[in-house]
Amino acid sequence: MSLSASPAPSLQRVHHLLGQPADLQGHLDAHGPLNVARGRSSSWQHGLVDSLEESGLTGRGGGAFPTSVKLAVSQTAGHGGIILVNAMEGEPASSKDQLLLTRAPHLVLDGAQYLATLCGSDRVVICVPNGRVAVVAAVRHALQERRAHRYARVREEIAQPPDRFIAGEESALANWIESARSAPVFRPDKGIALRIRKRPALVHNAETLAHVALIARYGAGPFRARGTAEEPGTCLVTLSGAVTHSGVVEVDRGTPLWDIAQRGQPIEPIQALLVGGYGGTWVGPGDFRTPYASIPLRTIGATAGVGVIVALAETSCGLAESARIARYLAGESSGQCGPCAFGLPAIADDLERLACGRSDDGLLARLERRLRHVNGRGACRHPDGAVALVRSALSVFAADVAVHSRGAPCSSWRKPTVFRFPRPIGLGG
Amino acid sequence: MNSTSLWYATRASGIVALVLLTLTMVLGLVTTSRSRARNWPGFAQQEIHRRISIMAVVFLALHVLTSLLDTYVHIGWLAVVVPFASPYSRFWVGLGTVALDLMIAVFVSSLLRARLRPGTWRGIHWLAYASWPIALAHTFGLGTDAGEQWVIVLGAVCVMAVGVSLVWRVRTAAKRSALAPPLTSQPIPLTRRVATSTGGRRDVP
Amino acid sequence: MRDLRITIDPVACDAYGYCAEILPEVIGLDEWGYPIIRDGPLEGELVAFARRAARDCPKRALTIREKRTN
Numbered sequence: 001m002s003l004s005a006s007p008a009p010s011l012q013r014v015h016h017l018l019g020q021p022a023d024l025q026g027h028l029d030a031h032g033p034l035n036v037a038r039g040r041s042s043s044w045q046h047g048l049v050d051s052l053e054e055s056g057l058t059g060r061g062g063g064a065f066p067t068s069v070k071l072a073v074s075q076t077a078g079h080g081g082i083i084l085v086n087a088m089e090g091e092p093a094s095s096k097d098q099l100l101l102t103r104a105p106h107l108v109l110d111g112a113q114y115l116a117t118l119c120g121s122d123r124v125v126i127c128v129p130n131g132r133v134a135v136v137a138a139v140r141h142a143l144q145e146r147r148a149h150r151y152a153r154v155r156e157e158i159a160q161p162p163d164r165f166i167a168g169e170e171s172a173l174a175n176w177i178e179s180a181r182s183a184p185v186f187r188p189d190k191g192i193a194l195r196i197r198k199r200p201a202l203v204h205n206a207e208t209l210a211h212v213a214l215i216a217r218y219g220a221g222p223f224r225a226r227g228t229a230e231e232p233g234t235c236l237v238t239l240s241g242a243v244t245h246s247g248v249v250e251v252d253r254g255t256p257l258w259d260i261a262q263r264g265q266p267i268e269p270i271q272a273l274l275v276g277g278y279g280g281t282w283v284g285p286g287d288f289r290t291p292y293a294s295i296p297l298r299t300i301g302a303t304a305g306v307g308v309i310v311a312l313a314e315t316s317c318g319l320a321e322s323a324r325i326a327r328y329l330a331g332e333s334s335g336q337c338g339p340c341a342f343g344l345p346a347i348a349d350d351l352e353r354l355a356c357g358r359s360d361d362g363l364l365a366r367l368e369r370r371l372r373h374v375n376g377r378g379a380c381r382h383p384d385g386a387v388a389l390v391r392s393a394l395s396v397f398a399a400d401v402a403v404h405s406r407g408a409p410c411s412s413w414r415k416p417t418v419f420r421f422p423r424p425i426g427l428g429g
Numbered sequence: 430m431n432s433t434s435l436w437y438a439t440r441a442s443g444i445v446a447l448v449l450l451t452l453t454m455v456l457g458l459v460t461t462s463r464s465r466a467r468n469w470p471g472f473a474q475q476e477i478h479r480r481i482s483i484m485a486v487v488f489l490a491l492h493v494l495t496s497l498l499d500t501y502v503h504i505g506w507l508a509v510v511v512p513f514a515s516p517y518s519r520f521w522v523g524l525g526t527v528a529l530d531l532m533i534a535v536f537v538s539s540l541l542r543a544r545l546r547p548g549t550w551r552g553i554h555w556l557a558y559a560s561w562p563i564a565l566a567h568t569f570g571l572g573t574d575a576g577e578q579w580v581i582v583l584g585a586v587c588v589m590a591v592g593v594s595l596v597w598r599v600r601t602a603a604k605r606s607a608l609a610p611p612l613t614s615q616p617i618p619l620t621r622r623v624a625t626s627t628g629g630r631r632d633v634p
Numbered sequence: 635m636r637d638l639r640i641t642i643d644p645v646a647c648d649a650y651g652y653c654a655e656i657l658p659e660v661i662g663l664d665e666w667g668y669p670i671i672r673d674g675p676l677e678g679e680l681v682a683f684a685r686r687a688a689r690d691c692p693k694r695a696l697t698i699r700e701k702r703t704n
């Protein structure tokens with residue numbers, strides 16, 4: 001029960017998430033105790049807020065929202081709230097949060113503790129999907145260790161919402177905690193804090209919290225030493241698809257996409273990369289050198305999204321894979337909003353027809369109109385992600401679109417999918 | 430105003446109120462999100478339902494007032510809102526009071542609709558479905574005109590109208606829950622309201 | 635002049651379509667009956683119609699809000 005070990009020098013100088021000790025004792029040896037100052041307006045608290053702002057840390061759950069701004073919104077909403085650790089990772093192509101919880105759970109939970117102190121929260125709830133047995137076991141073990149050592153001040157619990165794509169959406173998560181309904185809530189003004197039974201709730205992705213924990217201990221310097229000036233720090237990216245080594249890598253923000261993909265060692269010639277998850281966008285070979293950061297990606301019409309890169313081989317059919325993703329996303333709609341509930345299946349139908357070579361004359365115009373009508377008209381960003389994915393597919397695989405719409409699809413549309421889905425997604429025909 | 434004319438007024442306003450209430454029920458049942466009478470905008474359907482319900486309330490007020498002013502039978506002001514408090518025909522008048530109480534709840538909740546949660550308003554509005562059969566029972570239970578042929582026919586027509594509307598509503602709701610086809614197959618473009626040469630207004634896409 | 639905009643709560647909206655009947659200049663319907671709002675502030679005399687639409691929506695999904703310029 002050594003509580004005054006000094007931090008190892010190498011881990012102090014370099015800010016990184018993978019390669020951390022998984023057990024509490026190792027964590028203590030590496031980083032020292034969890035020193036949070038008590039009292040509401042201490043200089044320590046101001047120092048931490050300044051560090052977070054200076055670090056330029058943005059959310060690693062897909063929203064890329066500045067962490068310090070989100071914190072400020074929640075702080076003004078009052079004390080006595082909840083910190084929700086979002087480890088839902090509904091994105092099937094992503095496994096970074098699960099990995100982080102099995103490899104460095106204490107870092108994630110420490111981050112939540114730091115924010116809980118700043119917000120005056122009295123509870124930390126770590127949300128892991130129901131059914132992910134290994135992750136739940138790892139989290140339970142870590143919570144047990146912390147309780148046994150009386151390590152953390154604010155009470156920590158685990159919750160297990162349903163394992164669906166949309167369950168990790170911020171307002172859906174808060175809604176589930178409050179009323180057991182895993183469905184997003186219409187929030188026209190994101191400047192107003194989320195609330196659970198009138199108390200403010202601050203939701204953060206697990207990886208973001210791990211970064212918070214390191215910034216809190218070592219300051220913004222080591223974080224800013226990685227990445228770029230506009231987008232500092234590292235991030236975790238899950239590689240999959242036509243690569244030899246699929247899995248999670250830690251990269252500096254701003255690393256060119258192709259360099260990241262190379263770390264997985266692509267098996268065969270790659271025709272496109274899916275960046276940002278199933279609600280992200282395709283990127284063609286002309287843009288493979290684009291840095292993995294929000295602004296450069298936006299200039300090529302792509303989104304950084306969640307740290308996911310899937311490599312699509314030239315022997316696969318981009319339209320068929322996109323049709324499967326569109327069908328999956330349509331099935332994951334919460335069904336609350338008409339444009340999403342009706343529009344996404346309609347878009348998936350059209351894309352499937354195109355992929356299978358059963359296109360009709362009005363299909364492209366109809367698809368374009370539906371994409372326009374569905375975008376931005378839901379309570380959450382789920383339909384927007386689906387629209388972005390389909391639009392990028394039509395653009396990046398434009399040559400395929402021309403061929404398929406003449407009724408003669410490429411031979412590879414029947415090739416088994418390289419994408420992971422929780423249930424089998426078939427294409428008709 | 431003598432007792433006889435008050436009595437006639439009570440019975441007449443009661444029958445009219447019942448008919449208007451039936452009409453309100455029918456309109457309420459057939460006004461769903463997907464239903465459209467030909468050439469009749471949906472918001473107008475809703476408005477008609479509202480206005481007829483207000484007319485029903487007016488005739489109901491007349492009915493209650495004349496029945497109280499009539500000294501031939503003693504009902505008492507208390508029995509207007511407290512069920513089964515009337516010395517005269519306690520049970521049947523009491524049913525009328527129950528129906529009236531339910532309708533007052535519906536009316537007040539609709540006035541305060543903006544301040545209530547949607548679920549609360551909807552729940553109270555469903556009480557209207559209960560007030561109609563109770564009002565019907567009150568009408569025929571009291572017996573004054575219940576034996577008249579035209580009243581029986583009227584009652585039967587009211588029951589059939591509500592019955593048919595109810596069946597239609599249940600079937601439409603079942604179809605809708607199976608993701609019924611959308612109302613319009615072509616998107617409706619935005620229009621501009623332009624002045625016509627005759628001084629009226631017209632919508633052009 | 636206040637910059638007033640129409641906001642639709644997509645969760646509450648059930649495609650009754652009354653709003654598009656009352657204010658066709660600003661509100662159109664997609665192929666499934668759900669409202670599409672034209673961009674831009676509400677012009678003078680349309681505000682009254684917009685308020686009527688907000689009042690008549692059976693699901694209270696339509697509201698009129700002032701756009702904050704910040």
